[in-house]
Amino acid sequence: MGDVHEVPRRRIATGQLAQYIGQPVCFVGRVEKIHPTGKLFVLSDGEGKHATVELSEPLDEELSGVIEVVGRVTNQATIMCMSYVQFREDKSPFDLELYNEALKIIHEFPEYFPFS
Amino acid sequence: RRWHLSEGLFSFPQAIMQGEHVSKPVLQVINTRAIATGNGPPRYRVLMSDGVNTLSSFMLATQLNSLVEEERLSAHCICQVNRFIVNSLKDGRRVVILMDLNVLKTADKVGGNIGNPVPYNEGQGQQRSSAPAANTAPSKPQQQNGNLSVAGPAAPKYHAPPNQFGKPSAPSSVKTPVGSQAKVVPIASLNPYQSKWTICARVTQKGQIRTWSNSRGEGKLFSIELVDESGEIRATAFNDQADKFFPLIELNKVYYFTKGNLKTANKQYTAVKNDYEITFTNETSVVPCDDAQHLPSVQFEFVSISDLENKPKDSIVDVIGICKSYEDVTKITVKANNREVSKRNVHLMDTSGKLVTATLWGNEAEQFDGSRQPVIAIKGARVSDFGGRSLSVLSSSTVVINPDSPEAFKLRGWFDSEGQLLECTSISDVRGGPVSGANTNWKTLYEAKSENLGQGDKADYFSCVGTVVHLRKENCMYQACPSQDCNKKVIDQQNGLYRCEKCDREFPNFKYRMMLLVTIADCLDYQWVTCFQESAEFILGQNAAFLGELKEKNEQAFEEVFQNANFNTYEFRIRVKLETYNDESRIKATAMDVKPVNYREYSKRLIASIRRNAQLG
Numbered sequence: 001m002g003d004v005h006e007v008p009r010r011r012i013a014t015g016q017l018a019q020y021i022g023q024p025v026c027f028v029g030r031v032e033k034i035h036p037t038g039k040l041f042v043l044s045d046g047e048g049k050h051a052t053v054e055l056s057e058p059l060d061e062e063l064s065g066v067i068e069v070v071g072r073v074t075n076q077a078t079i080m081c082m083s084y085v086q087f088r089e090d091k092s093p094f095d096l097e098l099y100n101e102a103l104k105i106i107h108e109f110p111e112y113f114p115f116s
Numbered sequence: 117r118r119w120h121l122s123e124g125l126f127s128f129p130q131a132i133m134q135g136e137h138v139s140k141p142v143l144q145v146i147n148t149r150a151i152a153t154g155n156g157p158p159r160y161r162v163l164m165s166d167g168v169n170t171l172s173s174f175m176l177a178t179q180l181n182s183l184v185e186e187e188r189l190s191a192h193c194i195c196q197v198n199r200f201i202v203n204s205l206k207d208g209r210r211v212v213i214l215m216d217l218n219v220l221k222t223a224d225k226v227g228g229n230i231g232n233p234v235p236y237n238e239g240q241g242q243q244r245s246s247a248p249a250a251n252t253a254p255s256k257p258q259q260q261n262g263n264l265s266v267a268g269p270a271a272p273k274y275h276a277p278p279n280q281f282g283k284p285s286a287p288s289s290v291k292t293p294v295g296s297q298a299k300v301v302p303i304a305s306l307n308p309y310q311s312k313w314t315i316c317a318r319v320t321q322k323g324q325i326r327t328w329s330n331s332r333g334e335g336k337l338f339s340i341e342l343v344d345e346s347g348e349i350r351a352t353a354f355n356d357q358a359d360k361f362f363p364l365i366e367l368n369k370v371y372y373f374t375k376g377n378l379k380t381a382n383k384q385y386t387a388v389k390n391d392y393e394i395t396f397t398n399e400t401s402v403v404p405c406d407d408a409q410h411l412p413s414v415q416f417e418f419v420s421i422s423d424l425e426n427k428p429k430d431s432i433v434d435v436i437g438i439c440k441s442y443e444d445v446t447k448i449t450v451k452a453n454n455r456e457v458s459k460r461n462v463h464l465m466d467t468s469g470k471l472v473t474a475t476l477w478g479n480e481a482e483q484f485d486g487s488r489q490p491v492i493a494i495k496g497a498r499v500s501d502f503g504g505r506s507l508s509v510l511s512s513s514t515v516v517i518n519p520d521s522p523e524a525f526k527l528r529g530w531f532d533s534e535g536q537l538l539e540c541t542s543i544s545d546v547r548g549g550p551v552s553g554a555n556t557n558w559k560t561l562y563e564a565k566s567e568n569l570g571q572g573d574k575a576d577y578f579s580c581v582g583t584v585v586h587l588r589k590e591n592c593m594y595q596a597c598p599s600q601d602c603n604k605k606v607i608d609q610q611n612g613l614y615r616c617e618k619c620d621r622e623f624p625n626f627k628y629r630m631m632l633l634v635t636i637a638d639c640l641d642y643q644w645v646t647c648f649q650e651s652a653e654f655i656l657g658q659n660a661a662f663l664g665e666l667k668e669k670n671e672q673a674f675e676e677v678f679q680n681a682n683f684n685t686y687e688f689r690i691r692v693k694l695e696t697y698n699d700e701s702r703i704k705a706t707a708m709d710v711k712p713v714n715y716r717e718y719s720k721r722l723i724a725s726i727r728r729n730a731q732l733g
Contacts, residue, residue: 095716101537101723109726 004072004082010115013103014049017077027051027079028068028087028099034059043067046100052078066094142196142220144230146170148184157391159307160184162214165229169236174212177304178391183219192223194230201305213305215346300372302346306392308378315373316405317342317349321496321514322367325358338362339512341388342373350381351394361402370405387432387496416495418523422468425543429501436493436523437464438531440471440540442486458482464492464507465540467530473544474507480515489531490517491524506544537724556689558721562640570692570703578692581713582636582643583685584655589678592652593660593667596629603629628664632656634707636688643705645690651707656681687711687718 004024011026029043029051038058043051053069066089071081087094106113147163158181162174176184183189199216300316321341328335336359339352351373353361365371373394381393416434419427427433442462449456460481465471474497476484496513500506509515518524527535539558556579559567569576596603597616606614606626613622630652634645653659656677658666666674689709694701 092716095719098716098719098723102719105723105726109730 004070008115009070011103011106013045013047013100014051015045015047016107017051017073017079020073021075021077022073024070024072025079026068026070027053028066028096030066030096031063034063043069046096046098046103053081053084054078055081065089066096140196140198141166142194144226145189145191145193145195145223146229146233147191148176148189150184157181162189165231165233167231168233170233171212171236173210174214177213177215178307179304180214180217183217188219188222189217190223192226192228193219194221194226195219201302203301203305203310215302215304303342303344303349303390304346306349306378306390306394308380308392310378312375314375315342315344316370317344317373318370319365319367320348321512322365323512325362340365342394347390348388349390349392349394350388351376351396353396353400357396357398357400361396364402372401372403372405374401374403376400416493416521416523418493420468421464421466421470421472421543424470424472424499424505424507427499427505429499431499432496433499433507434493434495435464435466435472435474435497435507436491436519436527437466437472438489438527438535439463439486439492440465440489440536442484445481445484460484462486462492463542463544465531465535465538466527467535469538469540471540471542471544472505472507473503473542474509476509476515480509485517489536491519491527492517493519493521493524503544504542537720537727539721539724560640561636561638561643564643564690564692565641570705571694575691575693577689577708579687579689580636580638581685581718582638582688584634584682585637585642586635587655587678587681588633589675592632593628593630593664595626598623598625598627628660630656630660630663643690645688645705645707647707647710651710654710655684655686685713687713 007024009024009026010020011028012020013027014029017025027043027045029045032042032044032050034041038060039055041053041055041059041063043053045051053071054074063084063086066087067084068087069079069081069084071079071083074080143164143166145162146165149161149163151159151161157178159178160176160181161172162176163170163172164174165171176189180189189195195217197214197217199214201213201215203211203213300314303315303317306313306315319340320343323339325336325338335355337352337354338358339350342349342351375397376399377395377397378392379395381388381390416436418436419433421435421437424433424435439462443460445458445460447456448459458478458481460476461473462476462484463471463473474492474494493516494507494509494513495516497507497509498513500508541557557577559569559578559580561580561582564578564580569578594605595608595614597606597614597619599616599619599621602616602619604616604618606616606623609615609622613624614626615622630647630649632647632652632655634647634652634655636643636645647655649660656663657680658677663674663677666677687710688707689711691706691708692703695704
């Protein structure tokens, strides 16, 4: 699989999962639900669209709020999670919709946001 | 172009006299005459002809007076009547009030009377087929004249006037719940010459009961504003009528109002567009009307927020905007009567990209809920020149949150998609307070220089996001007068005393005061900025007194403070001015305020800026 942490990974939204199959990506979304096995959870992006994240080991903590997942997109357009970070929202909330707007800009102007 | 007089085919005067409805008749003015009215606007009576008959029972609605006064409507001209209503007088005669008409051909182009019209005489049958004129195809005309052709087959059926409500503005019979039949007339036709009338109107504004007590006696009153499809009018009830009707009349409900006094309106107290206003009498009756869906609710004439800058102080306007942000409710004491009143500032933004501060008072201020940035429509707000232009909501204003109207939906859609990302400038110049976007004038350091800010007569202010890249620790503070309001540098007398020239006193101590020169930079440029006390303390993260001690006692710790302060990014409010010193002119920049970066707002500004630049290509 290769360690996704050693290669550049594009920030994407749910709508772009299909284009990045097999690629390392970074996905930021809000936790919607967690599968009872703890090996799968669903995130919603800034447009409210859902993405499924799979884990090789079950979760060992409660996940909630906005998290950032780094992983690789599977053939089923889910994300195989290699690592994740929970965003702290104690001081101020994370504006997921605004993040989505920024994502659009990054993808619309690749000449100014070169990737690798 | 040939104009057709509506002659003969359905005999306009006869149709009128028999209460039939006709659509947009084209008539010729034979004569106009001004009627004395005392101290109101003049009324004009018009003698009209349809080519066959003349009829003198036409009165011009006062809003059309200018047509006569500017001589557009004069003897011999041809006009098309778009809207009219027929009033029945006590003696059975009918008067046609002309509400809206177009002059199709001015008098000079016509030259004379068309045909040989004779005064209409009721009872005379004129060129009518045996079938009732109102509903059959017109019969062939019997008169042709000169260069005017006869009217074509104009449908005698009545068409609704071209207003948005599609209801005929002609009298209709209506059964009031009292059982008697009363003709409902349009508000626009009310005038002091008729004492018996009934209107069907919605209450769009209801004031509080106001009392007065002076040497001539005391009393109370309340006022309401009424609206129907034809227009609006103000009505006031005094004393007994105030007591009687205040609990009965509810805002936004529709009633039949019958009989009241009409007098010339006192335009000082109201912005209602009507030459007259109603005073309730003891004959006035107010009865709820159930079938009133068609009546317009509060009528607004919105002014865009950017246009408010052109409105004179104290004008009354209607405004609609998204409440981008709002402040907490505060209580202030009114000096005049020592009463406490609640007050709240809200900030409205519309598609012009401008922000205006509106002040709410009393209950409205207390109960206001601005979460989720609602659309707010205000009718009858007063423009003040506070900070430039601001709005004050009066007791006579109406505030509607999230109105059910097309303008509101449009605003909502615009704001949710692009409006919220827009950097807006406030016309109310609100300083201080966490109001996003209010009067901040965001610039990059490059723009501030290239736009020559500060080079004019006055200082310029702008805001920017910058990173501290250097701080000068030498001479970053000075010994200042310990007096509360004096910051003058003191002279060390070398005997344990420090002298302040300004206070003309000597002190055994001093206070340290910061004057820190900082270099800030952004992606394009850098700028030297002088930071005084609060800004410097914020950047260094320590207060002046403590820093003074460190400087004297712990050089290394003092240095560390400066190292830690470097390479931090903040929002700066900067004042720039050209200063001349020893024949040399230089732009001097001072930090008025330093704050942590609000990344959300910063991102929104950047995204909006990128999109704008992309559009410019």
